[in-house]
Amino acid sequence: MDAAHIRNFSIIAHIDHGKTTLSDRLLQRTGTVADRDMEAQHLDAMDLEKERGITIKAHPVTMYYKAKNGETYELNLIDTPGHVDFAYEVSRSLSACEGALLIVDAAQGVEAQTVANVNLAMKQGLTIIPVINKIDLPHANIPQARQQLEDVLAISADEAVLASAKEGIGIDEILEAIVARVPAPTPSGANSFQALIFDSYFDTYKGVVILVRVTQGELKAGMQVKLLHSGRTVEIKEVGSFNPKPYVRQRLEVGETGYITANIKTPREVKVGDTITDPRNPSTELPGFQEIHPMVFSGIYPINTADFEQLKQSIAKLQLNDSALTFQTESSAALGFGFRCGFLGLLHMEIVQERLRREFDLDIIATYPSVVYKVRKTDGIEVEIDNPAFMPDVTYIDAVFEPIVKAFVICPGENIGDMMSLISEKRGTIRTTETLDIRRVMLVCKIPMNEILIDFHDRIKSITRGYGSMDYEPEGYEESDMVKLDMMVNGEVMDAFSSLVHRSKAEARGRTLAAKLKEVIPRQQFQVAIQAAIGGKFVARETVSAIRKDVTAKCYGGDISRKRKLLEKQKEGKKRMKAIGSVDIPQDAFIEVLKTS
């Protein structure tokens, strides 16, 4: 297809605003998928994606559309991950496009996630076609949605297409707008052929399938190509596109999107954002490449220690299709052997944990998540710390820097007071407050990432009774007074509960944890002291009193069997206990506290 008849676009939408339904309608209307093959949510392959209504992997679909002007266009829909945890992947997917459909729910209006993603698309210089969806709903408020487009996103409301993907209203108008408004791709003008890797996935038979956008020249099977950043040269085995199933094509020409395979077995060798070019005459690299760095870390441990190997294999399997996930073996006195895993963000972390539980049927426990801190030591050397256990001793620390995010919080106007106190409780500062409509305001604030790790999102939901939404983007590092909080039993540190906390919060958190631990640590034959310590100074203490007796008075012939079985069961239970110093603590107790803290 000549470049003038190619349109590459993606869809930006908040969860439930109708992205998937619209994608399906486009596939149907262009005849890419026959009506009878239509299954709701065609593009979201994973159960979890369907359930959460989010896309984790990008899928490009090629459609052919005969426009009103009588000409046929190749429309490539590049479905991007819908969450800023995957901001880098989103940005790479977006850079494979010239345009984006921005879907706004006519009843709900603009949401926080929409703002974050539109910002990304605008930074990429994409042409944005606003679509006001769900206009068939009785409580649709089109004028308000238009107003928000203008006020919040600075997008001209005149350009908005009115649609109802569910009812099939406005689908032709959207397709015509794509043809008319999204610019045709232009060759990069590089000295030799060149393509952008915007995603990849693992296929058991073909190895790594690399998703590409050709920016110069063309790609064909049999060509030798070089992956600039990973430095590998490979031979293309197959090129093709998706409809939405993969199908083989002769070639991918400039401006087109599709896939190539090259017998690559290790997904980590294929880096999103990398440039594919001619090994003998390499082009310049495409802009925007970054190595992916996990932002959030957490230990994942099997609840049953015998599952360690299985957990290892399962995480490795997940990593095949999720190269952003990192892991390495670590051990904890309390939890045994497990893995320190790195994630792009909170959602990514939740998804991985959820998939391990669901798809691999594993019982796992995750330790308190940690962000990546930068520590400048007194000798001037700067180190990155993603595990509180490796925090240098205070005497060697010159300064600690913690990651900061810019958060967009949208909430009903009546909750603004509560929301502001929540943000300030989370050590955040509000930058701007904007009225979105008569009901809602948007707060843009700066907030330490460590504060939004645990319950920030849940608290917003509960304050606003479900109406609030939040999204964030990373915004560098700031110096911060972080301290290491250790929990100890009878003087021994329980590593699973160590965390880095802001000094202002350390004492309260120490007290809460100590009280929770007191509830779950069984009484022993001696007194057990639970202490919270900050750099050797105790800030909280709870005591579990000693058990004074353990004997059943009556034990005769008829009681022996029953009694023995009871004691055997207890003994079996104690095998699963972890000894911290001389204190036996059932693993369940750790899990209970980790779950609720």
Place this chain on the structure above:
Amino acid sequence: MRSGTDPVRHLYVHVPFCAHKCDYCAFYSAPPSGDQVNRYVDAVVRELELVAPRCRPETIFFGGGTPSLLTLKQWETLLEAMRRLNLLGAREFSVECNPATVSADKAKLLRSAGVTRISMGVQSLDPSLLERLGRIHTREMVFRSLDILRGAGFDGVSIDLMFAIPGQTMDLWQRTLDEALALGTDHLSCYEVIYEEDTPLFEQLAAGEFDVDEDLACAQYDALVDRAGEAGFRQYEVANWARDVRMGAPALPKEQVEELPRFACRHNVAYWRGKDFFGCGPSASEYVDGLRSRNWANTNLYCDQLDKGRRAKEFAEALGPLARAGELAAFGLRMNAGWPFAEFKERTGFDLREEWADDLAMLEKCGWGERLEDRFRLTRLGLRFADSAAERVLRPDAKPENRLVLEPV
């Protein structure tokens, strides 16, 4: 170790009837209904017939329920059958009695048939606590019963007491204890209230009607150990005390003091030391030739089986040698005398000092156990943690799946 043809020396018979179920009791018992008791007596006689060829009892124990609830006539039937089956003549023959059900006729009959001990469920001498426990007798009945029993020639009477009863202050406990110790009986069993599921007491506790005061329970147990000792009783198990000489008689010369007090209940000692015993009657357990089994805890079902001429086993299990030895180690340590190394080896085939070396060392280290030249035993502190100690010395079965052998009904 025993062979499969040696006679079994200990016999337990369960009488599953109570006039009224006490609030703490989880044993199998039901109120008697005329015909059913007769049917039970016939069935238990039939069961005794089945075990008699292997049974030459040195000790017999009738427990319940309330054995004294059987009528004179029913007792006559039972004892006559036992005479016919050559089961009488045991060195020790105990019958449990409720103070409200003791009559002079019955006492005389039992004594003449060779019953040597009466174990009386007194529980408390405080009227309000007796009511609290749901007992049907009064403190006056205790004294009257004791007179009746003595009149019938019973020197050997044991009384059961309970402590840590909800509402029982230290003062109330000491009053009952002192009064009981002064009664002149030669045996004492004292039990801390246990809260067993499916008992009214358990439900009251769960409903928060009272709290368990562990410190008070410990103090009451300590007072018991001290006072019983001062009154001439020797503790020989977690919950059991007995005299070496009758009250008022001069103490035994030191060289005549044996491992067990003279009036200790040998039948119970047989349990803790892992001897074989037959168990007859509904819900009764037995251990014979390496097989532990239990009868149905349902009187009708029990009688149905015996009507058909077979024993009414609900389940049976056989432990592997090490698991069985672990069980013996665990339960034998409940006795103050602990385990003589030689006897343990003879009974189980294992050496306590080898297989359990780590456990014994640990018990010694925390002050719960002590090693003497010929034996290992728990200390006074250790007896208070006898379940923890037991849990430590139990040994898993190599093939736990072989443990449970369910017999067809």
